[in-house]
Amino acid sequence: MKAFIAVENNAGIDSRLDNRFARAGYFMVYDMESDKILSIEENRFKNGAHGVGIETGNYLIKSGCKLAIGANPGPKAESILRAGNIEFYIAENCTAKEAIERYRAKA
Amino acid sequence: MGKTKEIVILSGKGGTGKTTVAASLAELIHDKIIVDADVDAANMYLLMEPENIMETEFKGKSIANINTSICTSCNLCKELCRFNAIEVINGDYVVEDISCDGCRLCQTACPVDAIEMVEQIVGKWIIADTRFGDFIYARLNPGAENSGNLVAMVKRQSKLTAEEKNISTILIDGPPGIGCPVIASLSGSDYVIVVTEPSFSGISDLKRVLKLTEHFRIKTGIVVNKFDINVENTEKIEKFAQENKVEVLAKIPHSFCIIEEISKKNIPSINCKELKKPVIEIYNKIKDYFEAEMAN
Amino acid sequence: MFIAVASGKGGTGKTIVSTSLALVAKNSTYIDLDVEEPNGYILLKPEIEKEIPFNLKIPKIDEHVCTFCGKCADACVYNAISIIPNLKKTLFYPDLCHSCGHCTYVCPVNGAIKEVDREIGKIRMGKSKELKFIEGRIDVGVISGVPIISWIVNNYIDFNEINIVDSSPGTSCPVVESVKKSDYIILVTEPTPFGLSDLKLAVEIAKNMGKKAGIIVNKDTGIKNIDVYAKEVNIPILLKIPYSIEVQKSYSKGIPLVEAIPEMKGKFVELIDKIICENGKN
Numbered sequence: 148m149k150a151f152i153a154v155e156n157n158a159g160i161d162s163r164l165d166n167r168f169a170r171a172g173y174f175m176v177y178d179m180e181s182d183k184i185l186s187i188e189e190n191r192f193k194n195g196a197h198g199v200g201i202e203t204g205n206y207l208i209k210s211g212c213k214l215a216i217g218a219n220p221g222p223k224a225e226s227i228l229r230a231g232n233i234e235f236y237i238a239e240n241c242t243a244k245e246a247i248e249r250y251r252a253k254a
Numbered sequence: 255m256g257k258t259k260e261i262v263i264l265s266g267k268g269g270t271g272k273t274t275v276a277a278s279l280a281e282l283i284h285d286k287i288i289v290d291a292d293v294d295a296a297n298m299y300l301l302m303e304p305e306n307i308m309e310t311e312f313k314g315k316s317i318a319n320i321n322t323s324i325c326t327s328c329n330l331c332k333e334l335c336r337f338n339a340i341e342v343i344n345g346d347y348v349v350e351d352i353s354c355d356g357c358r359l360c361q362t363a364c365p366v367d368a369i370e371m372v373e374q375i376v377g378k379w380i381i382a383d384t385r386f387g388d389f390i391y392a393r394l395n396p397g398a399e400n401s402g403n404l405v406a407m408v409k410r411q412s413k414l415t416a417e418e419k420n421i422s423t424i425l426i427d428g429p430p431g432i433g434c435p436v437i438a439s440l441s442g443s444d445y446v447i448v449v450t451e452p453s454f455s456g457i458s459d460l461k462r463v464l465k466l467t468e469h470f471r472i473k474t475g476i477v478v479n480k481f482d483i484n485v486e487n488t489e490k491i492e493k494f495a496q497e498n499k500v501e502v503l504a505k506i507p508h509s510f511c512i513i514e515e516i517s518k519k520n521i522p523s524i525n526c527k528e529l530k531k532p533v534i535e536i537y538n539k540i541k542d543y544f545e546a547e548m549a550n
Numbered sequence: 551m552f553i554a555v556a557s558g559k560g561g562t563g564k565t566i567v568s569t570s571l572a573l574v575a576k577n578s579t580y581i582d583l584d585v586e587e588p589n590g591y592i593l594l595k596p597e598i599e600k601e602i603p604f605n606l607k608i609p610k611i612d613e614h615v616c617t618f619c620g621k622c623a624d625a626c627v628y629n630a631i632s633i634i635p636n637l638k639k640t641l642f643y644p645d646l647c648h649s650c651g652h653c654t655y656v657c658p659v660n661g662a663i664k665e666v667d668r669e670i671g672k673i674r675m676g677k678s679k680e681l682k683f684i685e686g687r688i689d690v691g692v693i694s695g696v697p698i699i700s701w702i703v704n705n706y707i708d709f710n711e712i713n714i715v716d717s718s719p720g721t722s723c724p725v726v727e728s729v730k731k732s733d734y735i736i737l738v739t740e741p742t743p744f745g746l747s748d749l750k751l752a753v754e755i756a757k758n759m760g761k762k763a764g765i766i767v768n769k770d771t772g773i774k775n776i777d778v779y780a781k782e783v784n785i786p787i788l789l790k791i792p793y794s795i796e797v798q799k800s801y802s803k804g805i806p807l808v809e810a811i812p813e814m815k816g817k818f819v820e821l822i823d824k825i826i827c828e829n830g831k832n
Contacts, residue, residue: 265560266587267560267561267587267589268559268560268561268562268719268720269559269560269561269562270561273744294720294721294722295558295559295719295720295721295747295748295751297559297743297744297747297748300743300744300747334651334655336607336649336650336651337650338700352723352726352727355648355650356627357627357628357648357650357651357652358625358627358652359625359650359651359652359655362625362652362655362656363655394721394722396721396751396752396754396755396758397721397722397723397725397726397754397755397758397759398722398723402693430560430561430719430720431560431586431587431718431719431720432586432587432690432691433586433688433692433693433694433695437691437693451802452802453798453801453802453804454589454592454802454803454804455565455587455589455592456802458587458589458592459587459589462587462690465690466690466691469690469691480798483795483798483799483802484799484802484803487802508795508798513742513769513771513793516742516743516744517741517742517743517771517773519743
């Protein structure tokens with residue numbers, strides 16, 4: 148399964164989670180099976196005027212991820228995640244690595 | 255250290271004393287960033303005496319531009335445009351900048367690729383020092399649209415500065431009305447102060463603004479300015495507030511002192527006792543609310 | 551004849567001025583295009599004869615026909631559409647839609663997107679004694695007042711008659727839209743630093759559009775900052791309304807200025823005659 152992680156900076160697995168979801172600094176796609184980062188890309192929607200939650204949601208759907216990890220999403224991003232049956236794990240104030248560990252501990 | 259608190263001051267109708275209340279509160283709160291988000295007609299800088307101004311140009315939406323040397327005058331773009339933004343001037347197809355909404359339909363439809371989208375500079379946002387602390391405001395070029403976008407930009411900037419300098423409060427002088435700029439100023443806010451006056455229009459506008467803050471579920475308090483001009487209507491506002499479970503934070507009397515002080519570009523609460531007292535009341539009530547929230 | 555009453559800043563007395571002008575002008579129509587906060591009706595108390603819903607077209611996606619290709623979502627610059635292909639779901643956010651028609655245009659499947667009406671506001675028409683009354687009003691949370699303003703300007707204004715238009719406050723798009731077709735702009739301001747700063751923006755718009763304009767100073771306290779500026783930019787000051795608690799009290803009770811303060815009536819009659827004489831087409 149691939150996870151979509153909304154992070155603040157690009158520091159590999161030690162990137163910190165952003166406190167905004169749709170407007171996060173970077174998006175990381177992480178393969179939970181092989182424990183590998185597949186990509187980290189700058190969020191090109193973060194300075195958008197309107198509908199950023201939707202843009203990010205659409206992007207997430209296209210990425211094929213089934214799990215999203217990050218700060219609480221806004222209502223619009225949330226509606227897309229829900230419609231797309233994307234599992235959401237809310238995590239803040241930690242690194243991507245810690246968030247993945249917490250998610251696994253919970254599951 | 256809690257999260258930075260965002261307080262937005264709104265009015266619905268303009269001219270109710272929103273900026274007066276905002277500037278007076280700014281003078282009371284020590285640890286804050288002041289934001290003038292009334293980007294259509296930013297006025298607070300007149301009282302703030304900003305220094306060390308740093309301006310950044312702000313690009314808004316992209317609008318269509320037709321390359322007349324490629325255009326075959328097929329008229330398709332003009333037929334399709336829902337904003338009536340395409341005109342024929344001396345046989346040339348041109349886009350009227352003011353009307354173009356930037357939807358790109360014409361660009362998609364153009365059979366000869368004669369249309370490109372060009373980003374517009376719609377204004378600038380400014381960060382400056384004042385004797386009251388950091389001050390962020392924006393100016394929109396006259397007639398330019400997209401003020402909601404600029405409001406979001408200014409808010410984002412204030413948040414960054416607050417995080418950087420560990421500042422606890424962002425005080426935002428919001429735009430008038432209830433449209434897009436107001437919605438942009440509300441998103442992510444923690445408290446809304448609605449400044450109203452006891453006129454019929456003041457009341458009807460107040461109701462419209464409250465509908466909006468209720469929609470976004472943001473804690474809201476009311477300030478009645480010039481309450482003594484029409485005591486009967488002030489009572490109506492108080493009754494309406496009670497019915498809707500919104501607190502009236504303070505009532506400010508009509509005062510020549512306030513007008514005189516503003517004309518001298520002074521913050522009126524410093525020299526006008528009749529304003530100072532209610533402003534302190536507002537300040538204390540909001541402080542109590544945040545403290546109670548923190549305790550929960 | 552189309553006279554637009556505007557002000558850079560809200561609360562300067564735009565509605566007081568426009569209702570007064572409409573009340574003294576013979577056979578005129580008062581048109582409230584301050585669509586976010588139309589307040590003229592409070593002073594004019596019109597009998598509403600007709601209320602027409604104002605609709606915009608929004609897309610409706612038929613999920614039985616749609617192939618979930620996502621072209622509509624990609625085309626929408628406002629991000630109002632979301633398509634989830636693997637689950638065959640579509641999401642639409644009407645509050646973000648600008649009714650541009652781009653999605654319908656790019657849809658490759660016949661009948662997958664239909665355009666339907668969405669009510670975003672109302673146009674009310676009526677009469678206040680002899681005066682004709684038109685008002686545009688948008689619903690709370692609607693992004694832009696421009697479509698309803700431009701619809702009213704293009705469809706409801708009889709240019710052979712005298713039209714007094716109460717425009718939106720501020721200096722952005724809605725104002726431009728409501729003064730675009732005007733013959734004359736009256737800028738209402740107050741003699742404070744705020745009033746002057748906003749007046750400058752409004753004057754810039756009027757000049758950019760090549761419109762003739764005049765200034766009315768409301769809440770006149772004797773401070774001359776507006777006079778100095780008006781002289782500089784060569785725009786006439788048409789009238790000064792003195793600062794008085796009486797004016798504010800009558801406004802708060804919903805009484806028009808020309809009825810509350812009779813001496814103002816004569817001044818407004820003079821003013822409207824002068825504007826029509828100097829700028830009228832007929």
